[in-house]
Amino acid sequence: MSTTVFSQLDKSLHEHLATLVRLSATADDDTAVELARSELPRVVTALKALLDEHTPDEHGRCPTCRTRRFSRRLPSPCRAYLGAQLALTVSAESPGLHRHVRSAV
């Protein structure tokens, strides 16, 4: 039963995120501003809560990702942390890159 409840939660979470992505791309400016003001802080809060579980030490290891599989090897970077960092950095840098390209032409 708990699996059913969880899969329902998981489904609604993914639907919520898909709706945010769709609206941010297609909604008019007023709606997009409202969406950013109301939903962005919540998304940031959710991301921070996840990253709290993945706080890497100075070697990039985190308690959540540290498994027996890696214990014999060199420190392995936290994949959750790297994934979030990469996704945020790439999406944040893209507009600046376009601006730079445009102004250079």
Ligand SMILES: [Zn+2]
């Ligand atoms: Zn981790």
